Amino acid sequence: MPDSSKLHTLDSQLNLTERDQKVIWHPYTQMKNALPHIPIVRGEGVYVFDEDGKRYIDAVSSWWVNIHGHSHPYIAQRVAEQLNVLEHVIFAGFTHEPAVLLAERLLPILPGKQDKVFYTDNGSTAVEVALKMCLQYWDNKGTPKAKILAFKNAYHGDTFGAMSVSGRSIFTDAFNSLLFDVEFIDLPNENNISHLISHISNLKDTACFIFEPLILGSGGMLMYEAKYLDQLLSACKDAAILTIADEVMTGFGRTGTYFACEKLTNKPDIICLSKGLTGGTMPLGVTTCTKEIFEAFLSDDKLKTLYHGHSFTANPIACVASLASLDILLKSETLQNIKRVEAKHAVFLEEIKTHPKVKAIRQTGTIIAIEWETDNETSYLSNLRNLLYSYFLNKGIILRPLGNIIYILPPYVISDEDLDYIYAAIKSALEEV
Template sequence: MSLTERDQKVIWHPYTQMKNALPHIPIVRGEGVYLFDEDGKKYIDAVSSWWVNIHGHAHPHIAKKVAEQLSVLEHVIFAGFTHEPAVLLAERLLALLPGDQEKVFYTDNGSTAVEVALKMCLQFWSNTGHKGRTKIIAFKEAYHGDTFGAMSVSGRSIFTDPFNSMLFDVEFIDLPTEKNIEQLKSKINYLSNEVACFIFEPMVLGAGGMLMYEGQHLDQLIETCQKHGILTIADEVMTGFGRTGTYFACETLQTKPDIFCLSKGLTGGTMPLGVTTCNQKIFDAFLSDDKLKTLYHGHSFTANPVACAASLASLDILLKPETLANIQRIKSKNEAFAAEIKDHPKVRDVRQTGTILVLEWETGNDTSYLSGLRNQLYLYFLERGIILRPLGNILYILPPYIISDEDLEYIYQTIHQALNDI
């Protein structure tokens, strides 16, 4: 049997209706921006394998550091013990993050990083004697993960429908604009005595539709929260590590959040790791002789040394001048292409931030995640050796930073062709 046939007998894939799923492509090797299937066909990984693979596949520097770590220490329980890769990674992340971040809490992925952030905020108020502050503010179109806390603060959708009755209550607000910013600030003012925290994806909402909004408006919302002591959580799981043109999206804000959630590009796509960082104010609320004020949260693979080593290697590459130059190069190319296609009759909207380019296909009223256009576009690009994963009628590109101008041009040309063919 082929690898695909063997897969069908034993695997249940994510976000997939297995009854009528398209055959899963058997990938046997990765190299740079390319993936190769078992028949030798080459694909451009234009979405960085779910936005994680920022430096390309099988990067030799990351592979070398992971191999070295495996021969020294593969894992140790992180309750009562520590190790050099975890300490060094925390030191380097805290120095790089904007604002006054002081502590790092390790987890396994983006969803668990969000879970920890929410628990930090809710327990902060409990520990400081304000148990009535339990309400959370989030954006209506947000996506923060698939665990229950992360689902609760995500917009209600097909991802959450079967579980809506079990999710905790959240105060959802619209994305801020020039027209509604005063109304949103008034709502926060009105609810302030009940609110524990405000969680947001800065400037770009990922799985919610790659929606984009202005940092200046987010600044105003954070400022309003800070006036009332409302804690703020920046979910930079997708936007972190260069995606928006700076190392972190919040670098462009005047006001900085209390907490950051990181994952995806953290290890350069090598393996799972999540991070939740916080400022000293939050950490201090858990320091007590009362053991009940402890943050009772942990994972078996917390701060795995091999994952930390991969992250340190990924940071080495990220901080090189040529990586930042590549990010700016991709940004410029995307800007030019967005301007080129924005008036096409089949383009409802085109938007771009940093290395993220988004094209919203004109489909009339059928704009859902389950839009029939989704599979049509997906297969169209696969046949031409490009991996894109549309969100319904929304086509987006988030390539590894090493992608060449030639491969970018090929993707752009294929989009042009698709606009004419589909």
């Protein structure tokens, strides 16, 4: 029997925030001096509502996952129906229609010649699988390669493989001595592209190049041009280096097309997906690959098997949520909304780009980022970050700055009125903060 003296008891006198503080450890949070966490009790469209009834515009799509709005009735209906049919089954030795149907519908709309789907739980695990596929591909072919190429300031997740291919930062400081060695290169531009191509052509024993296409998200919404990435992918192909597109954040419409890699002539060998995959309803990760990569694992030798799996691999409920989200994504109205948000952002960019406090402003698709001018503190830990975060919360807007960088990355159903309200709040912050 549990020790009753150690049990946390429900105190009816405490609100949800106070109860949270007793039992919860939150992500990316120094719990000693953290502000009280806001208790959200329901969501509807682009809004979430707290315990006191205050409404917030979710302008960052709840960490970039929500693409169709909260509590979407169609997704909710499909999930509810699936719960009464099959909630889960082991995916080793068994299969089910939601997983097969999702793969059948997803592969044809992905850029390039993606041929197989491997299911996992989230973006980090999708990246882990991609890295393992590449490293073992060369091992299975009898030509082992151990080096990996990635961008400086990249972010690919918080598991150890994903951390290793991410830029070294405060997120990785405590673990740097345990991460495997990766070669990091600068984002390509007109000044360095020739040097980067030459460098890649001379690389030896490099298994793969992993990249966030067009936008480095957590690195500060750093954006670069497709034409230069295209040239890097061409150089990798010539040097027999496999390529991994981490479309965890950019996938499902964020860059103005369904997938960022649609804007490339050279397509990746592997694509990682998560976040918007289920419409933000629940966790699911996908790693897709070409036929060539898959066939390198086909063998009578059991040691050439990809030994990777998760308890909830291809969860039927998550697959059905993804199918429902795809139904909505592929409607003409959704693409119209994506283009509408993109156009609104472009107008706002022109309105504030010359403001003295705007150090830089950049946009790709439905994502716009404003870099605040500061004296010296520009890191993730900048005090300006907390000031801005609180400023917007007070106005009923969830904008979670990356240091001195504010970005808007909303669900596609956001109205023009709500966008205008967010823009006006940012203009006010530029004058007041």
